[in-house]
Amino acid sequence: MRDLRVAVVGAGPAGIYAADILTKACEERESRAGVDLFERLPAPYGLVRYGVAPDHPRIKEIITALRRILSKPGLRFFGNVTYGVDVKLADLRQHYDAVIFATGAAADRPLEIPGIELPGSYGAADFVSWYDGHPDVPRTWPLDAREVAVIGAGNVALDIARVLAKTADEQLVTEIPDNVYQGLKANQATDVHVFARRGPAQIKFTPLELRELDHSPNVDVIVHPEGFELDEASERTVQKSRQARMVVNTLFGWIDKLPKGAPHRIHIHFCAAPAAILGVDRVEGLRTERTELVGDGQVRGTGEFTDWPVQAVYRAVGYLSSPLADVPFDHVGGVIPNQAGRVLDLDDFAVTGVYTTGWIKRGPVGLIGHTKSDAAETIDSLLADIDELPRPEYANPSSIVQHLRGRGIAFTSYDGWERLDSHEIALGEAAGRRRIKVVPREEMVAICGD
Template sequence: MTRPVRVAIVGAGPAGIYAADALLKSECALDPGVSIDLFERMPAPFGLIRYGVAPDHPRIKGIVTALHQVLDKPQLRLFGNVDYPHDIGLDDLRSFYDAVIFSTGAEADRPLDIPGIDLDGSYGAADFVSWYDGHPEVPRTWPLTAEKVAVLGVGNVALDVARMLAKTADELLSTEIPANVYEGLKANKALEVHVFGRRGPAQAKFSPMELRELDHSPNIEVIVNPEDIEYDAGSVETRRGNKQANMVASTLENWAIRDVGDRPHKLFLHFFESPVEVLGDDGSVVGLRTERTELDGTGNVRGTGRFTDWDVQSVYRAVGYYSDELPKLPFDPTSGTVPHVAGRVVEGAEPMPSVYVTGWIKRGPIGLIGHTKGDANETVACLLEDRAAGLLPAPTQPDPDAVVAFLEARGVRYTTREGWHRLDAHEQALGAEQGRERIKVVDRGAMLEASGA
């Protein structure tokens, strides 16, 4: 082969960009090099970083700096505002590229099958996150009329949702939130936020830093019931073997023994309460019913048959993300992932030639952003093995201009890396006018216009 190996990556979030980075670092095994095109459904890259991380977490958003270093490599091109499969399908991609890597992530809420979960006032956390992160495809308003709110789940997303509901809008005005989000949060009536977990403190999935950040707001009083601080042999073993779990448990213990202060917004962290029903009246949420649980010695819990009805007017389920099924690819609806072996997509028992997955569509929505690096390295190693073994079918249209002509012939208004830099500069300029780092542009048309699509 006298041309670079052509690879398409569908999804320009952290997983996709880490896969591109792994390919670039393996160029010596891809003589005479590699040419990578990133396809992204949104007009802007970075996926979860842009649309899944709370705006008051600039430390995590700093990962964008490292992603930029990869995105700006000359071997990469970005095609934003290009949807798979409506704008370009699998057969199209195979005609232009030697290999295709899907890194489409997970944006939907995993379902929670309890009575009342579909009542008005019951929401998925992912939808709320998309709203406050300015996702172009969600409504511009959000109903924040409830004074008492329940959040189901004990992971970092649950903390983000609870914190955003409990903070004041003015606390968040220094961040990148757009005007519609600020106005929505300013009208928020929530005074109490209750977070529920069915297991104990040792089993909580919070990261220690995210948990401690709850207590940094001058307007949020974090409250833990001392009766919820309980451990069994399995819990003790977890604390001994997991430094983060031990730090989380220690923080919760300290909060449980302190006096309750007078900060105006109360955020309760409840453990050993398993949600069993969202209570409704006339089609709307009026409460939440939980069953008290107890440890069984192994760190797991069992029901006690004791139930509590909580006075809340809205419920947010933060029980995990779920990936969309990708046309032309196999899909496991239980795990919400594409079946694979080490990143090679398999249909039945046979691998699909030249098709790979990485990130949450591969392993499910678990772990932190950095964990996707290991996924990418494994997937790229398989791609390299298949290339060396001659298992990658040659594309019929390998010329880099062929895919450009294809998109333009279909009237796809795509954005580029240079266009992203223009949008990035535009958002920073909007922020500078108000003494802020940036203000995120929400409207897709406005994003395309600023990008010069």
């Protein structure tokens, strides 16, 4: 089998796993693969760095595994390079045998209800990016609402509720930047209401994430019995799924638990679908409709509405991938159309040498670990097509470096990332913390020093 040069656009878990699987597969076939990962941010790891709540150090430990992969010989990291602006598909095809798109999903899926555009109505992805110190979002966040609604039944909804309910000092031990700490210190929220459209057996919380809500001495978790329904289908789900059983048992335990009198409260509501955000000039309330289970895990509206006096609403109803220049895109599904990772054109024919993996391939579902099997499928397709891949015009590994420098792009390397990584850890150690993130893009690039 011939040696390969492959470009991966996106240096989050999906892209890094794809690079790892490809290089290992080539080694087993006694050939070599040189893989270059292009990332629009100066630092790697994607949503593990910028999408996981800062008080989740166990989840962030996956970075240790990703770091081992990214430091392997044969892999190179080009950060601060924006696909479609700094480098285009035509450029990559001139320098590589194949291109794999692994750009993930970082936008908010829309929620089409009246009032959604009112000031005080926010997308979860924007808020998560703020508290995770993303370099491309504003440094401040309005946290003047005392009563807040979070719409959604997944782990991101729980992350937002927990970050809003816990005190700033509790979160100071994490890697949050100073601007986030100062913002949370001014947070006025006392009551955070999480609304799930379906029942407790259908929600997507994981047991660990759910139990963490109750770990803070400053937060009471209140599960409202209204809408806490388990029909026959729910009972079957609980019996078959250990995860569903653990979640339901945890919630049951909280229903009758006496509040400890904490200054902040997280309220969990089931069978409550968002119907409208209320207000004239800004958010003044949320209207929900009581739903009922219909026996197949789905719900229907009952026509019974409740108005909740909240001053801010966060929608955590899912992430959405964004279209990429010169790459086919399914705007309905929010994915790159593909077959087993092979990108398909408008006529459903495979685009030679162009592949995809991760959330932009299959949609924003599953946990980080699921991206491994997803990447394996894509790499299998690429290797099966190897005889059909045209050889690149510029095969020398140095040619892409010359191309980027010729365009004046201040890209960062893996060595530069290690300098930034060490700098952030040193900032944290000086303050008795694990890490303090550097936020401004220009400062990140300067510290990388490439």
